[in-house]
Amino acid sequence: MVGPLIPMNYIPQAWDNVFALILGMGFGITLEASGFSSSRKIIGTFFGYDFVVLKVFFTAAITAMLGLLYFSYMGWIDYSMLFIQPTFVASAVIGGIIMGIGFSMGGYCPGTSFCGLAIGKLDALTFTVGMFVGVFIFSETFPLIEKMYNSGNLGNVLITDSLGISKALFAFLLVVAAVGMFFVASRLERRIKKVEY
Amino acid sequence: MKKKIQSGTYYLNPYLGGVLLGLVLLATFYITGRGLGASGAIKSTVVEAVKTVAPAHAEQSSYYGKFLSDDKHPMNNWLVFEVMGALAGAFLSGLLFNRLKFKVEHSPKITSRRRLMFALSGGILFGIGSQLAKGCTSGAALSGMAVLALGGFITMIAIFGTAFVFAWIFKKNKI
Numbered sequence: 001m002v003g004p005l006i007p008m009n010y011i012p013q014a015w016d017n018v019f020a021l022i023l024g025m026g027f028g029i030t031l032e033a034s035g036f037s038s039s040r041k042i043i044g045t046f047f048g049y050d051f052v053v054l055k056v057f058f059t060a061a062i063t064a065m066l067g068l069l070y071f072s073y074m075g076w077i078d079y080s081m082l083f084i085q086p087t088f089v090a091s092a093v094i095g096g097i098i099m100g101i102g103f104s105m106g107g108y109c110p111g112t113s114f115c116g117l118a119i120g121k122l123d124a125l126t127f128t129v130g131m132f133v134g135v136f137i138f139s140e141t142f143p144l145i146e147k148m149y150n151s152g153n154l155g156n157v158l159i160t161d162s163l164g165i166s167k168a169l170f171a172f173l174l175v176v177a178a179v180g181m182f183f184v185a186s187r188l189e190r191r192i193k194k195v196e197y
Numbered sequence: 198m199k200k201k202i203q204s205g206t207y208y209l210n211p212y213l214g215g216v217l218l219g220l221v222l223l224a225t226f227y228i229t230g231r232g233l234g235a236s237g238a239i240k241s242t243v244v245e246a247v248k249t250v251a252p253a254h255a256e257q258s259s260y261y262g263k264f265l266s267d268d269k270h271p272m273n274n275w276l277v278f279e280v281m282g283a284l285a286g287a288f289l290s291g292l293l294f295n296r297l298k299f300k301v302e303h304s305p306k307i308t309s310r311r312r313l314m315f316a317l318s319g320g321i322l323f324g325i326g327s328q329l330a331k332g333c334t335s336g337a338a339l340s341g342m343a344v345l346a347l348g349g350f351i352t353m354i355a356i357f358g359t360a361f362v363f364a365w366i367f368k369k370n371k372i
Contacts, residue, residue, distance in 0.1 A: 004230030011228070017278040019228050024282020026221035027233050031283070032290035034214030039302055043372045046364030052211045057339065059215020060222060064343035067223035083231040085332060085341050087348035095330025096355020098322050103356060104363035106319015107372040109334040110235035110327060111283065113320070118284045119291030120299040126313045127320035131236070134324020135243045142260035149329065159347045167345060
């Protein structure tokens with residue numbers, strides 16, 4: 001069966017939300033079991049005492065990326081049927097910067113704050129309440145920033161297209177970069193005294 | 198390991214955790230054709246709440262209006278179900294590893310009150326930023342990188358780069 005299974009009609013559309021629940025559970029379990037329900041563990045990456053976020057995040061991105069390339073190479077998935085988010089340069093950069101400030105202040109991102117609140121972290125609950133307020137503020141002030149929001153639309157572009165290299169070469173370079181980063185992180189961790197949390 | 202589980206400090210090896218998370222993401226793409234997300238569920242809830250409280254306002258708004266149409270119920274959204282699953286999954290993992298407990302987690306150097314103020318401000322900023330970038334760390338950065346989307350890499354570098362810089366600025370206010 002050539003995936004993606006639901007868009008290719010191998011599985012009826014009605015099952016979409018059932019899979020959403022099941023896959024979401026897998027998401028929640030792996031995040032929580034990796035330590036993403038703790039803001040102090042997450043923020044450790046940025047203060048330099050615990051690089052778990054760096055390791056888990058890049059290992060996951062690379063695993064999924066290589067898996068999709070392999071599936072595509074074997075003819076098990078139609079890459080053109082995958083959802084590629086459109087790239088809006090200005091809003092991706094500015095939105096990313098705002099999220100980065102929020103990340104370093106709040107110690108969570110949306111997915112990890114759900115994990116934190118699921119196990120009773122009240123700071124994660126407060127962060128989540130903040131997100132509702134933030135989305136509401138954004139929506140109400142949207143007309144003021146609408147122009148910037150829609151500017152610089154490059155469409156559903158891949159990084160390999162804009163760099164002009166093959167997917168395989170890019171994947172190889174990203175793996176090398178990640179392994180280098182993991183090596184530096186583990187050296188740093190050895191030098192820093194343990195923080196208890 | 199048993200001792201660590203008893204004290205609630207047992208975590209998966211980060212590389213194993215990463216591979217498992219990557220496999221969940223791969224399965225999500227293989228089955229549904231899209232990645233995992235989180236902030237979209239918040240947006241759906243806000244749209245639904247505004248629609249309930251002030252329907253006329255929601256219809257007129259250029260942002261809420263994007264997600265409102267007669268046949269599409271904002272809460273009947275893939276991401277809302279996915280996030281409900283994620284909450285249940287995290288709860289199960291917390292149960293398994295003895296981490297279910299009400300508490301405000303913070304550095305001994307700061308008060309709970311200060312931690313909660315910072316968490317609230319961080320959440321507000323993340324809410325605004327995720328709408329602007331059309332996705333957060335999960336939906337834009339992680340899922341975007343998995344399919345090699347240029348925007349995923351841009352958002353990832355902007356989030357992590359900024360967080361590193363600001364973490365040093367906020368160092369005294371340790372989380």
